[in-house]
Amino acid sequence: MSHKLDADAVRAWCALALDALGRAREEIDAINVYPVADGDTGTNLYLTVESAARAVDDVFHGHATTEPASPPAFPDTVRAMAHGALIGARGNSGTILAQLLRGMAEVLTGDAGTSPRTDDAERLRRALRRAVESAYEGVARPVEGTVLTVAAAAADGAAHAPGDGAAVARAAYDAARTALAATPGQLEVLGRAGVVDAGGLGLVEVLGALTRALAGETTGQPAQGDAVAETSATRAWRTESCSADLGDGAEPSYEVIYLLEADDAAVARLRTRLDALGESLVVVGGDGLWNVHVHVDDAGAAVEAGVEAGRPYRIRITHFGAAQEERTRTRERAQRAVVAVVPGEGLAGLCAEAGATVVATRPGQQPAGEELVEAIRRAHAREVVLLPNDAELRQTAAAAAEQARTEGVRVALIPTRSAVQGIAALAVHEPGRRFDEDVVAMTAAAGATRYAELAVAERQSWTMAGVCQAGDVLGLIDGDVAVIGAELAATAETVLDRMLAAGGEMVTLVLGADVPDAVADRLERHVRGGHLAVDTVVYRGGQQSAPLLIGVE
Structure with missing residues (x-):
């Protein structure tokens, strides 16, 4: 039975998309060869959707605690989804996905002039079209055979599809799958590697989740009946690894990503400057908040450009050579490491100097579970002590620790509830003693603070x-x-x-x-x-x- 396009459907869509990307993450990572073969597209898309899903859940939880309790309004839920994706966007494909969701939100909330009386099918057709327009506007130099092509095909497929919102979503999904299968013939690097575009595959998963949500599905279980199902054709798009010679080594050295508070005029100047500095430039957002992504050789110049435009923060700089080396060669793990979540740059520096792998947070923005798992992986140790330093992070940290254990890492979670307890624990950390003894000493120091x-x-x-x-x-x-x-x-x-x-x-x-x-x-x-x-x-x-x-x- 079809489900109305409402707040509950948006929440179900986010949950189903997160589940689908979680299952497909490693496979999408494996086929990632464009724009840089760094094997992180699936992870980036997952983190982007996780941030969107968390923002939607926060809206629902906020309304559940009001007196009297009331369900959230549909526009509030859609805006939360788009905003959550924007602030949590990671990588090239994650940033484009955030802009696709923002474009859809403009129509679904009525901000783009859509009448509240417009039926679900027509709203969805217009939303998908606006999503594509927004994404192309955000990418400095659009390339066909990528997630943009798949998104455009989805909008075209929905444009004249008959039926209700569920039927329109299904038509968009089917058109996206067809377009995805054609991407190796549109982009040479994909054809040489024998894979489809990784970002496009991620978008297909997201559109499949929308189809399932509007078909009335609310869990992450495999689809049944008329809902989207895994097919042999879908599996044929995927590969376990990609070892082809994919380039001439002339790609930029760094990926730079940051959130930016700036006005439209400053962002227009920033686009021009960053386009001259590097490639794969994507600047998305609006209303004073932007997510900036670019590949450059001079990471400092890219950040400096952001400082001149406004206030950049949550700055992430990744060296592609280091990332590729980390993923392609096996190196000896350290015996033990500490991963600490901290709320400020000063504490981040302090903990890093003490040898910890740091996850820095900002007000109201807790790290996602996958971000903690990535930090544990980045620590590259056989044994890891995890310090969440926030009572509200306990469950997220526990789930991250459990995930890391399935990957062969011995993880001990010390339930620190404040950064000062984490500092006390880190002060008595002794990598040379037995793991259990070290954990007991650190736990005692935190508990005594x-x-x-x-x-x-x-x-x-x-x-x-x-x-x-x-x-x-x-x-x-x-x-x-x-x-x-x-x-x-x-x-x-x-x-x-x-x-x-x-x-x-x-x-x-x-x-x-x-x-x-x-x-x-x-x-x-x-x-x-x-x-x-x-x-x-x-x-x-x-x-x-x-x-x-x-x-x-």
Whole structure:
């Protein structure tokens, strides 16, 4: 039975697409030869859709906690999907997929002038057409035989398809499959390797998931009946590996990706500059937030161009030679490594100097499970200690650890709930002792560290310490609001006194991005004045999530 194109269908689509890409990820990685044969297209598409799915789930969870509980509106769900894909987009194909979803969202939400009375079939036809237009606008030098060609074919297939929304989605999927099969004849590098375009195959999986969602499927189980099913033709597109001679070695050395806050005029200038610097340029987004992707020889110049255009962040630079070498040759694993999730650049540098593999986060953007798995792989060790440093990351980290174990890595998850607990654990890490002993020592150090953070209330609300107003400074001890104050340093002093009342030998202060050193100086004097036997150490964390983190050991 066909399902209406509503918020539930969008959520089902994201879940089904994530499941499909999860199963196809390794196979898509294996056939990735264009624009660079670095074997990561399937992983990048998975991470992009995972971010979209998480954003949609957040909308549903937010509405479930309201009084009275209510389902989210369809436009809100679609916008969340598109925004989540944009901020989580990875790689060339992931960035293009994010723009395809953004283009669809413009129509499905009515932002592109679509009447709310337009039926699902017509909305989907227009959405797929706008998606293709948006994607071609975002790619500096479009190449046929790629995901763009597959997307255009899907829109053409849907354009005149009769029936309801499910029938239109099926027509788009069938046309995309046909176009995908033709890509080896359109792009020489694909023909030489004997594979179809990896990004195009990923898009086929996503369109298949849409077809299944509108057919009423809500789980990631293999499709049944009229829903999309795996066929021998589908399997024929895929290969276990690709060892052909695929190029002359003249490709750029680096892939640079970052999110950018900038206006349209600045982005137009940025496109021109980056197009001259490199190739495979994709700039997608709008309304002040953009995802920038480019392949260049001078990674610093690409980042500098972003700084001149606006505010770049979540910058990722990958050296293709290193990535290819990592994937194609076997090297001796280190015996043990630590993977730590941290909220600021300063802490990231501190943990990296201590030998940890770091996953840096931004406010409101937790790392995805696959990102943690990738960090464990990047650590390249037989034994890994994982420090999530956030109570809300516990389940995600546990799932990542379990996935890594299936790949032969011995992983111990220490349930650190704050960066200061992670710092304490890392301080006693000894790679030379037995794994179990090291894990016990690190766990004990983290458990012996009480943690607190100072935050600013965004609105009036009830707390464990009473009613707070917007702008009040909140002192949270071990996760609960214990102090409400008007000024950061004074509130922090109260928090420190309460924590040290139970004893302590060491205070750790981690300053946020905009906190002056004078605050740390005042708090150090306060500790010395009232707690003579307690030492204080200060780190410039640079985190934006909380002005101040405090640890007491």
